[in-house]
Amino acid sequence: MNEKKLLIGLGAVVGVLVLAVIGVTAVVIARGGGGGSGSNASDPKSSAAGPRVQGELRLPGDDPLTLDPALVTDVSSATYIVELFGGLVMLDKDLKIQPDIAKEWTISPDGLKYTFKLRDDVTFSQSGRRVTATDFKYSMERAANPQTDSPTADTYLGDIVGAKDMIRNRAKEISGIKVIDDTTLEITIDAPKPYFLAKLTYPTAFVVNKDQIDKDRRNWTRKPDGTGPFKLSEWKIGERVVLVPNEKYHADPKPNLKRVTYNLAGGSVLTQYENGEIDLAGVGVNDIDRIRDKSEKLNKEFIEKPELTTSYLAFNTRQPPFDDPKVRQAFGMAIDKQRIVDVVLKKIVPPAEGILPPGMPSYNTAIKGLGFDPARAKQLLQESKYQGRLPRVVLTLSGQGQNVGPTVEAMLEMWKANLGVEVEVEQVETATFFQDVNRGKYQMWELGWAADYPDPENFLDIHFFSESRQNSTQYNNPEVDKLLLQARTERDNEKRFQIYNQVERILVQDAAWVPLFYGSAPLLVKPYVKGFQTTGLVVPILRYVSVEK
Amino acid sequence: MSGALPFIIRRLLAAIPVLFLVSAATFALGRFAPGDPVTVRTGGKVSPERVEAIRESLGLNDPVPVQYLRYMGKFLRGDFGESYRRQGREVSEIIFPKMWVSAQLNVIPFFLAYLIGVPLGIYSALKRGSWQDPAITSILLFLSAVPTVVWIPMLVYVFVLRLDLIPTVGWNGIFSTSIILPIFVLTIGSFAGVARVVRISMIQVMGEDFIRTAHAKGLRSSTVVSRHILRNSLLVLANGIIASLFSLYAGSLFVELGFGIPGIGREMFEAISGRDYDLFMALTMIGAISFILANLVLDIIYTIIDPRIRYA
Numbered sequence: 008m009n010e011k012k013l014l015i016g017l018g019a020v021v022g023v024l025v026l027a028v029i030g031v032t033a034v035v036i037a038r039g040g041g042g043g044s045g046s047n048a049s050d051p052k053s054s055a056a057g058p059r060v061q062g063e064l065r066l067p068g069d070d071p072l073t074l075d076p077a078l079v080t081d082v083s084s085a086t087y088i089v090e091l092f093g094g095l096v097m098l099d100k101d102l103k104i105q106p107d108i109a110k111e112w113t114i115s116p117d118g119l120k121y122t123f124k125l126r127d128d129v130t131f132s133q134s135g136r137r138v139t140a141t142d143f144k145y146s147m148e149r150a151a152n153p154q155t156d157s158p159t160a161d162t163y164l165g166d167i168v169g170a171k172d173m174i175r176n177r178a179k180e181i182s183g184i185k186v187i188d189d190t191t192l193e194i195t196i197d198a199p200k201p202y203f204l205a206k207l208t209y210p211t212a213f214v215v216n217k218d219q220i221d222k223d224r225r226n227w228t229r230k231p232d233g234t235g236p237f238k239l240s241e242w243k244i245g246e247r248v249v250l251v252p253n254e255k256y257h258a259d260p261k262p263n264l265k266r267v268t269y270n271l272a273g274g275s276v277l278t279q280y281e282n283g284e285i286d287l288a289g290v291g292v293n294d295i296d297r298i299r300d301k302s303e304k305l306n307k308e309f310i311e312k313p314e315l316t317t318s319y320l321a322f323n324t325r326q327p328p329f330d331d332p333k334v335r336q337a338f339g340m341a342i343d344k345q346r347i348v349d350v351v352l353k354k355i356v357p358p359a360e361g362i363l364p365p366g367m368p369s370y371n372t373a374i375k376g377l378g379f380d381p382a383r384a385k386q387l388l389q390e391s392k393y394q395g396r397l398p399r400v401v402l403t404l405s406g407q408g409q410n411v412g413p414t415v416e417a418m419l420e421m422w423k424a425n426l427g428v429e430v431e432v433e434q435v436e437t438a439t440f441f442q443d444v445n446r447g448k449y450q451m452w453e454l455g456w457a458a459d460y461p462d463p464e465n466f467l468d469i470h471f472f473s474e475s476r477q478n479s480t481q482y483n484n485p486e487v488d489k490l491l492l493q494a495r496t497e498r499d500n501e502k503r504f505q506i507y508n509q510v511e512r513i514l515v516q517d518a519a520w521v522p523l524f525y526g527s528a529p530l531l532v533k534p535y536v537k538g539f540q541t542t543g544l545v546v547p548i549l550r551y552v553s554v555e556k
Numbered sequence: 557m558s559g560a561l562p563f564i565i566r567r568l569l570a571a572i573p574v575l576f577l578v579s580a581a582t583f584a585l586g587r588f589a590p591g592d593p594v595t596v597r598t599g600g601k602v603s604p605e606r607v608e609a610i611r612e613s614l615g616l617n618d619p620v621p622v623q624y625l626r627y628m629g630k631f632l633r634g635d636f637g638e639s640y641r642r643q644g645r646e647v648s649e650i651i652f653p654k655m656w657v658s659a660q661l662n663v664i665p666f667f668l669a670y671l672i673g674v675p676l677g678i679y680s681a682l683k684r685g686s687w688q689d690p691a692i693t694s695i696l697l698f699l700s701a702v703p704t705v706v707w708i709p710m711l712v713y714v715f716v717l718r719l720d721l722i723p724t725v726g727w728n729g730i731f732s733t734s735i736i737l738p739i740f741v742l743t744i745g746s747f748a749g750v751a752r753v754v755r756i757s758m759i760q761v762m763g764e765d766f767i768r769t770a771h772a773k774g775l776r777s778s779t780v781v782s783r784h785i786l787r788n789s790l791l792v793l794a795n796g797i798i799a800s801l802f803s804l805y806a807g808s809l810f811v812e813l814g815f816g817i818p819g820i821g822r823e824m825f826e827a828i829s830g831r832d833y834d835l836f837m838a839l840t841m842i843g844a845i846s847f848i849l850a851n852l853v854l855d856i857i858y859t860i861i862d863p864r865i866r867y868a
Contacts, residue, residue, distance in 0.1 A: 072597060073643040080598045156610045158594075158602040228644060244642070244650055245818030246727065272727060274816025275712065282716055437599075438591020438831050445604045459601070476603040 060265055064536065064554050065285045067276045068269030070244060074228040076210035077150035077157040082457070085210060085545040087269075090250060091132075092213040092233030095123050095143065095192070096204060097258075098546040102366070102461045104204055107258060108138060108214065108234060109192075118199025118498050125190040131216045132253040133232040138214055140192040144184045146214045148173065151181055162459075163211040166196045166203050199496050201503060202462035209460055236262045236550040247271055256550070263538075263553040277531075281305070286536050286554070290529040295353050298531065308531045313357075315458035315543035316526030317364050317466070320402075320418075322451050324519050325481045327398055329450060332517055333391035338451075339377040339521035340384035341425035342418055348524065351413045355529060359522035361511050362466055366543050369463040369504035374511050376522060381425035388426055401431045403449040405440035414523075415453065444479050455526070458544060463507040467491065471514060482519040564852065571848045578844045579628065579837070586833045587620045593640035593831040614640070627837065637834035641827070647838045651820060655842075658819035660730045662808065665742035666800060673747040674793070677754025682781070684759060693755070700748035707741045708814035727817045738815045742808060746800060753796050757789040764788075790861050798850045802843075 059065060069083035076092050079085050089097075095109040106112075109123040129138045150160045151173040164170045168183030183195040196203050206212070216232040231239055236256045241249040248269040252262035270285060280288035290298050290309070298309050320338070322329035329335050344358035357365075361374035389395045404415065415432065422428050430451075435443065443449060458465050469475050472491050473483040490510045497503040514520065528541045535556040542548055594610045611617050615626070630637055636647035680692045715737060728734055761767065762785055770780045809821035820839070827835040 070642070072641060075643065078643055080601050153609070153613070156613050158598045158606050158610060161603060161606060225644060243818075244645070245654060245823065270816070272816035272818050273813060273822070275709075275814070278712055278716060279816075282720070436591065437829065438589070438596045440591075441599060442591050442595045445607075476605060 059268075061556075062263075062265030062554050064264050064267045064287075064549070064552060066267065066269050066287055067279070067285055067289075068248060068271050070271050071242075071248065074231050074239070074242075076213040076215060076233075077146075077155050077160065079210050080158050082545055087239075087248060087250075088210045088213070089235065089545055089547045090237040090267075090549055091231050091235040091239055092210060092215070093235050093258075093547075094207055094210075094213040095125075096207050098208045098461070098542075098544060100540055100542055100546060100548055100551055102542060102544055102546070104208060105258075108143075112204075118201075118496075119195055119197075121194045121196070121203070122187075123192045123194070125192060126257060127190050129234055129257045130255055131219075131232045131234060132238045132255065133230060134216060134219065135255070136216065136218065138234055139189040140186040141189070142214050142217065143192050144181075144186050145217045147184055147212060148181050149215065149217075149220070150211050157211060159209070159211045163206045163209045166198070166200055166206070168195045168197050199498055201498055201500060202460070202464045205460040205462045236547055237267065240266070243271075245271055250549070258550075260550050262550045264549060265554075267549055280531055280533075286533045287539065288531045290531060292353055292355050295355050295529060298529070305531060308534060309529065310532060310541075311527055311529045312541040313365050313543060314526035314528050314541065315364050315366055315461070316455050317359055317362060318453065318455035318523045318526070319359070319362070320451065320453055320521040320523060321480050322519060322521075323447055323449060323480060324483070325447070326450055328391070328393050328400065331391045331393065333387045334393065334397070335518035335521070336377060336516075337384040337387040337391070337426060338422065339518050340380045340387070342421050342521065342523075343379045344376075344523060345379070347414055347417045351417050352524070356524040356527045359525050361515055362520060362522050363463055363507075363511060364458075364525040364543075367458060367463060367466070368461055368500075369507045371504075371508050371511070374508065374515065376515055377518060384425055385427075388428075395427075397428055399431065400428060401433050401450050403433045403435055403440070403443075403452040405437050405452075405454070406434055445477075447479065447481055453523070457526070461544060463504065463511075464494070467507055467510050467514070468495065471510070471519065480519040482517075484513065484517065487513055560856065564856075567852050567855070571845075574848065575841070575844055579631075579841055580624065582837060582840045583624045583627065583833075584620060586831070586836065587623065589831070591831055592616055593833065596830050597641060597643075627834065631837075631841065636838040639832055639835050641830040641832040641835070647835050650835065651823065651838060651842075654818055654820040654823050657727060657817065658808070658812070658821060661735070661738060661811070661817060661819060662742060664730070664735075664739050665746060668739070668743045669746040669750050669800065670797070672743070673750025674754050676747070677751040678758060678781075678786070680751065681755045681758035681762070689755075693752070696748040696751050699744055700752075702744075704741055704745055704808075704810045705814070707744065708737075708810070711737050711740065712814075734815070738811050738817060741811055750793075750796065750800075753792060754789060757792040758785055761785050761788040787861065791858065794854060794857055794861065798854045801850060802847065 068086070071084040071087045072081055073079055073084050074088060074091065076088050079088050093107045095107060095112075096104050097107040099105045108125055108129050110126045112121055112123045114121055123140075125138070125140055125143075127137070130136060131138060147164055147167070147170075149155055150157045151164055151170050153174065153176045160174050161171065164181070165174070167181055169178055169181045170183065172178035173181050183197075185193040185195075187193055214234060219227050219232045229239075229242065234253075234257075236253055236258075237250040238253050239248070240251045241247065248271060250267040250269075252264060252266075256262060270279070276285070276288045277290065277294055279285045297303055298305050300306060320342075322335050322338075324330060324335075329338075348354055348356065348358045358376075360376040361371070363370045363374075388397075402415070402419075419430055419432065422430050440452075444452060444454070456466060456470070468491050469477045470480070471478060471482050471484075471487055473485075473488050487510055490506050490513075494503050494506040494510070497506060515522070526543075530541060532539050535554055537553045537555060538551040540548070540551075592611060594607050594614070594616070598607060615623065618626075627637065636651075639645045639647055639650055642650060676692060676696075680689050683689045683692075767780065767784055770784050771777075775783075808819070809825055811817065812819040812822045824836065824839055826832070827839070
């Protein structure tokens with residue numbers, strides 16, 4: 008009997024507690040959840056889930072790893088940096104080079120000397136100080152200064168006379184950058200390189216404020232003083248980044264949004280979009296069928312646009328068995344890309360033919376890939392110096408976990424069925440992967456390349472010129488080298504692009520890379536968001552956007 | 557209680573070699589794991605020559621023991637260093653706000669798990685032999701067998717998308733609606749475990765001779781349960797509490813990822829895959845220190861709960 012009393016007592020305690028919890032929850036729900044408290048109490052309006060402000064654009068985002076234009080290498084950080092900073096020139100939404108702080112420029116007849124005429128009405132967004140030619144010399148020299156540890160200075164500024172000396176600590180300044188007066192800047196490069204201007208659209212060449220950096224070398228990027236269309240208003244690691252318009256922005260169109268809030272906290276992006284918490288969301292392969300369905304209401308908010316990326320299979324051209332081009336061709340021809348695209352990838356991306364993705368200057372639809380030809384593939388394998396008897400073949404992938412993607416599964420199946428070759432898969436953690444790709448440790452690997460600036464040089468020269476540091480396939484073809492050198496200094500763009508087309512044709516046949524798919528960014532955009540588009544490259548896009556709500 | 561102070565001092569001294577081993581092992585594991593923060597950060601976009609120059613200037617090319625001593629020198633002065641991944645950010649300014657978020661997120665489920673789990677376990681143990689016990693046990697088994705990653709999309713679908721009661725994501729402090737689903741998922745995951753532990757230890761104690769003696773000497777059943785059985789089962793429970801307290805610190809990766817909560821679990825995950833050496837060192841060290849302290853407290857509590865245990 009007494010045991011029963013104890014049980015009743017226990018039950019009563021639990022009951023009261025559960026009721027209390029439900030009660031508190033109900034109160035919180037009734038209050039709409041707006042009230043915050045504790046250390047994270049914050050203005051509910053500015054929280055990711057809070058009510059939106061008129062004219063606010065709410066985006067999913069990643070934490071920027073840095074907001075220093077000289078240090079950025081990753082796309083997510085660059086997305087913020089191009090909105091906060093600017094340079095001499097910039098890309099518009101069609102990836103055309105447009106004046107930014109330089110209002111015009113002239114190039115000397117020998118193609119070496121660029122004279123930029125700067126606008127006199129550009130100021131830094133936070134301090135209001137006017138930007139002059141001296142600021143540009145300072146900013147580029149700061150990027151080249153070895154103490155800055157810029158990973159990108161040699162790629163984007165290395166063409167300027169004297170820049171490499173400064174990067175290697177052999178000079179105190181970049182001799183090729185001269186300040187003529189406040190609004191005139193003269194830059195001399197080491198050879199006539201038509202793609203040089205395109206490189207200046209990358210953040211490494213952006214202008215930063217010396218006064219601010221001198222004052223607080225460590226922390227200045229917490230309130231970056233740039234010249235971009237937006238200013239940083241708040242950045243809470245892992246929670247949100249808030250941008251507000253720079254009222255003094257000089258170029259047209261000027262920003263139209265009241266504010267831009269990036270939710271960095273993650274969670275299911277599509278759910279947040281459907282629930283009206285964000286205005287834009289990427290769509291993954293698992294949701295694509297549903298979104299493509301015409302009866303689905305989200306279908307009307309769906310846009311698909313190519314990105315300037317190519318995913319590819321790469322071979323180590325010095326290691327057996329891929330030192331024989333016939334083996335490489337056989338492996339390429341044994342893959343039915345169209346079928347993978349249709350069945351596995353649900354047509355989210357197009358199959359790749361050449362190396363350059365559509366949208367890239369010099370992209371040419373006449374360039375065809377090796378094609379799917381199992382019979383020829385088998386024959387090539389027999390004709391190769393291995394005569395069909397291959398050593399162990401390993402495909403290395405970057406990534407963790409047990410599951411290799413269905414795309415890779417499909418390729419393995421196709422090699423087995425069409426060539427009779429069992430390819431082993433090795434998965435390597437990202438950190439290890441990139442290091443070992445650079446060291447030439449793998450036989451065959453799958454990777455993608457995203458353009459940094461819209462010029463074919465950015466794909467073809469850096470990956471396939473025999474002495475390029477990023478030539479990880481160790482491809483070495485004197486004919487290709489000769490053409491690439493020729494293209495570097497050809498000043499007639501049409502002729503230059505023809506040379507690149509020729510290079511691409513050779514490369515596709517020689518199959519150091521087997522281009523697999525071009526990139527695409529399926530996206531949902533709320534109907535009240537106007538002017539948004541994906542661009543393939545990171546460009547300051549937000550100034551074209553307005554929100555009618 | 558006379559022996560308490562020397563006992564505590566002895567235990568704290570014994571913690572020093574443990575911390576040394578933990579720090580050295582973690583440090584070495586990080587440094588010897590392939591790849592490094594610079595390679596991860598630049599992701600194949602930067603020439604190997606530049607990567608090498610940056611490694612050099614960050615001191616990553618120095619011998620590992622030298623790097624270790626340099627790190628520990630700073631650590632002992634209370635300087636946790638700078639994040640390699642989030643350039644220009646102090647480790648302490650990244651981890652402490654996130655640890656605070658995780659702690660808040662886990663504190664309610666922690667209490668709920670015990671408030672629901674303990675009575676349920678007691679009830680179940682006392683009802684052994686009748687239908688209630690297997691019924692409760694099977695339900696508990698079912699609830700704890702459904703993984704977090706299944707709960708999250710299910711709950712989100714029902715409460716967020718269909719019923720539209722709650723915003724999906726974000727962290728607006730502990731007193732907001734967006735915390736309800738995470739708390740629910742975390743509680744479901746742990747109260748069943750608590751109930752099972754309580755039930756088993758109760759049943760074990762109930763079979764002991766002294767319980768029979770207690771009954772035999774004519775004590776009322778409720779007295780036997782509360783004074784003898786419960787008290788003796790508390791030992792096991794105290795152990796479990798320390799273990800689950802640890803989740804307050806370690807965070808809960810899947811819940812944080814699924815609901816978009818900026819907690820420490822996610823940061824730790826990213827720090828390890830991004831080779832953010834100093835960040836995961838700091839987390840490991842803080843974790844090790846709090847674990848040692850918690851165990852010390854537990855040992856002291858033992859002597860209070862069970863007078864048979866002496867300081868030794």
